[in-house]
Amino acid sequence: MSNNSYHKKKKGVVTKETAEITSFEGLTPDPESLEKLEQYCPGITERWQKLAEEEIRERHKNERRLVNTFSFSSIFGSISAFLSTIVIAGVGAYAIHLGHPTAGASIICGSIAQIIAAFHFRTKSKHKD
Numbered sequence: 001m002s003n004n005s006y007h008k009k010k011k012g013v014v015t016k017e018t019a020e021i022t023s024f025e026g027l028t029p030d031p032e033s034l035e036k037l038e039q040y041c042p043g044i045t046e047r048w049q050k051l052a053e054e055e056i057r058e059r060h061k062n063e064r065r066l067v068n069t070f071s072f073s074s075i076f077g078s079i080s081a082f083l084s085t086i087v088i089a090g091v092g093a094y095a096i097h098l099g100h101p102t103a104g105a106s107i108i109c110g111s112i113a114q115i116i117a118a119f120h121f122r123t124k125s126k127h128k129d
Contacts, residue, residue: 027051027052027055027056028048028049028052029048034048081115081118085111085115088107088108088111089108089111091107092104092105092106092107092108092111093108095107
């Protein structure tokens with residue numbers, strides 16, 4: 001009997017790779033990373049600085065716009081609430097003048113209760129946040 005062995009040995013190559021990943025928070029990376037980037041892409045630090053400055057300017061502009069919009073909305077809302085209260089109180093007074101004291105008093109008390117409730121719930125929701 002022949003001892004023929006047809007078992008073949010498989011040869012393989014195993015490669016190992018190592019990757020280093022650096023992350024950062026904010027507009028610019030740390031100085032060491034910038035220095036490494038500058039070696040690969042000369043001038044990147046200056047361009048990155050310009051980009052960061054533009055981003056800061058844009059954020060400030062948007063924040064100012066948001067504050068102005070909120071201020072306008074708050075003032076406009078207060079003026080509208082005041083004017084609507086005056087009109088509703090006038091309608092209630094006119095109903096009393098026409099001889100409908102119960103209806104007039106209900107209109108006036110209802111508008112006052114509405115103002116108090118709106119103020120109460122608005123301040124309550126602000127304190128929750």
